[in-house]
Amino acid sequence: MTELIEKDTWVEIQNIILPAGERAPQVPDDTQQVPLEMRVKGFLVEPAALGDEVEIVTPVGRRLRGKLVDVNPAYTHQFGAPIPELSVLGREVRTMLRQRGQLK
Amino acid sequence: MIDPISYEALMSQRAEIMKQSVGLDYSQYETGVIAFDYERLLADTGYDVSTACNIQKRTAVGNTPLIELKNITALVRVAAKPGKGARIFVKDEAANPSGSFKDRRASLSVHEAKQKNFTGVVAATSGNYGAAVASQAAKAGLRCIVVQEAFDSQGIAQPEIAEKTRACEGYGAEVIRLSVGPELFYVFLQVLQETGYFNASLYTPYSVLGIETLGYELAVQVQQQCRVFPDVVIATHAGGGNVTGTARGLRKAGANDTRVIAASVDLSGLHMASDHDFNRKSFTTGHTGFSMPFTTWPDRVDVPRNAARALRYMDRFVTITQGEVFYITQILAELEGLQRGPAGNTSLAAAFAIAQELDEDRIIVVQETEYTGAGKHPFSQLNLAKQMGVQVMRGDPKDNQPGQRIVIPEHPSQITVTDVDLDHIRRSYLHHAMESLHEGERLSDIDIDFLAAETRSSKTYVQEVINALH
Numbered sequence A: 001m002t003e004l005i006e007k008d009t010w011v012e013i014q015n016i017i018l019p020a021g022e023r024a025p026q027v028p029d030d031t032q033q034v035p036l037e038m039r040v041k042g043f044l045v046e047p048a049a050l051g052d053e054v055e056i057v058t059p060v061g062r063r064l065r066g067k068l069v070d071v072n073p074a075y076t077h078q079f080g081a082p083i084p085e086l087s088v089l090g091r092e093v094r095t096m097l098r099q100r101g102q103l104k
Numbered sequence B: 001m002i003d004p005i006s007y008e009a010l011m012s013q014r015a016e017i018m019k020q021s022v023g024l025d026y027s028q029y030e031t032g033v034i035a036f037d038y039e040r041l042l043a044d045t046g047y048d049v050s051t052a053c054n055i056q057k058r059t060a061v062g063n064t065p066l067i068e069l070k071n072i073t074a075l076v077r078v079a080a081k082p083g084k085g086a087r088i089f090v091k092d093e094a095a096n097p098s099g100s101f102k103d104r105r106a107s108l109s110v111h112e113a114k115q116k117n118f119t120g121v122v123a124a125t126s127g128n129y130g131a132a133v134a135s136q137a138a139k140a141g142l143r144c145i146v147v148q149e150a151f152d153s154q155g156i157a158q159p160e161i162a163e164k165t166r167a168c169e170g171y172g173a174e175v176i177r178l179s180v181g182p183e184l185f186y187v188f189l190q191v192l193q194e195t196g197y198f199n200a201s202l203y204t205p206y207s208v209l210g211i212e213t214l215g216y217e218l219a220v221q222v223q224q225q226c227r228v229f230p231d232v233v234i235a236t237h238a239g240g241g242n243v244t245g246t247a248r249g250l251r252k253a254g255a256n257d258t259r260v261i262a263a264s265v266d267l268s269g270l271h272m273a274s275d276h277d278f279n280r281k282s283f284t285t286g287h288t289g290f291s292m293p294f295t296t297w298p299d300r301v302d303v304p305r306n307a308a309r310a311l312r313y314m315d316r317f318v319t320i321t322q323g324e325v326f327y328i329t330q331i332l333a334e335l336e337g338l339q340r341g342p343a344g345n346t347s348l349a350a351a352f353a354i355a356q357e358l359d360e361d362r363i364i365v366v367q368e369t370e371y372t373g374a375g376k377h378p379f380s381q382l383n384l385a386k387q388m389g390v391q392v393m394r395g396d397p398k399d400n401q402p403g404q405r406i407v408i409p410e411h412p413s414q415i416t417v418t419d420v421d422l423d424h425i426r427r428s429y430l431h432h433a434m435e436s437l438h439e440g441e442r443l444s445d446i447d448i449d450f451l452a453a454e455t456r457s458s459k460t461y462v463q464e465v466i467n468a469l470h
């Protein structure tokens, strides 16, 4: 049995707004071949399981319906590894300025 | 899912929804088949520079420091011919509450929404403006919805937009995230209609008048610090509000001889509505994907008339490559102790090149910085670029190819700008203007005058170009 997610949990829902092949006429072919998808976060109205069709209340108080796809969704954007092509630049330019007597 | 009937029905109500949601009747400003009274549209709002300043002060917007970048200027002079290398200053707009100059735009929009008794605001934007509106709305006690184009069909979010999602949600806004495509406009209209909220569009008079304070302040600050007005002001250019508002503010301060240069990152070859290209741009604003279409036809927006009309104000328009902006971002941190985001650094990279054309006693102002952080950082963008198969290497910036190869310069002397041919831009604008005419409409003298002002040319020029189009 799948565990139910409690009411009032911060979750994310998903909806397909336009299916593949039915996109606006001006979009390029690659975009035409994929759906227009929407994701919104809010508080779950009734207990439900991932994948269920649910209702949420958004931070402004709107009630929206969609497929439950995530629970307390993480912010995963990050810096990642340093970029070697950039990490050397400070040393390079400080050397140039030193050679010109502009830096100690 | 949208059914075609509701799509048609909503689109046919577009004009009415717009009118309700901005509380402005644009039709009263029409003076010809194309012409409208731009100055009266702006003036009727009642926000002159000092009124705007006072409103902005209440939320700690504006009054940002002007910083001379002496070490960067010294590096310019390493690359420049003897006697060349203008002084570079930057206006540290990252000091605004939500971290960019967009707070100036949002402050007047949200103030106006509050005045007109709206209970909430909606903005269609994937960038800093969303966070700015959300921040201002939080302070004003208004509800806020931000509609973003945020991720591709693989579900990969553009890191900078992911950071904006976090920021907007952090201010208590509802964020509607969409995959790639211009149909975002339909969702936006639907939200406006359903909620009855104020359309805090980037392109209303409020949004542009809010930026006049930036141009005004910087003219006054340079005058105070250096006893002269700046010779050149460079603005990162996308939808055109930045160039328009800054240039207007400069003029209002009396800096009539200051040259205004628009700078954009060159993203030629990448398609703005392409799902495939979405995560191969490495920039989300300040690039040619916006600035070219908007400069050559500003009225492609979510209000009847765009108050941002950049071609009226630019003395010069230049592009710079992706790798050059990343280079300058790193240098700004290491030589000036300022870690700042990509958009402001676009005009800084251009300034680095343009300073080499000018004498040492000349003054260039880069009119903004923006905040930086996870997602909004060269490391985030370049790691994603590599993941998407884009090559990152040192070399000659001339070999930079958007979506294929990002070239970090080997030496500062390789940083150069490419001039956009303004004659070409003007012709393209006039071409769009003629295409916008409906069956049977003919241009009057008022329209020709308007087009001359729009293209910063003359009636003769407009007539000649239009005749050649037939």
Ligand SMILES: Cc1ncc(COP(=O)(O)O)c(C=O)c1O
Binding pocket: B100, B101, B102, B127, B128, B129, B236, B237, B238, B239, B240, B241, B242, B243, B285, B286, B308, B343, B344, B368, B369, B370
């Ligand atoms: C920090 C920053 N600078 C510059 C711009 C470009 O401004 P505009 O779209 O008004 O040309 C933007 C807008 O996206 C921005 O966020």
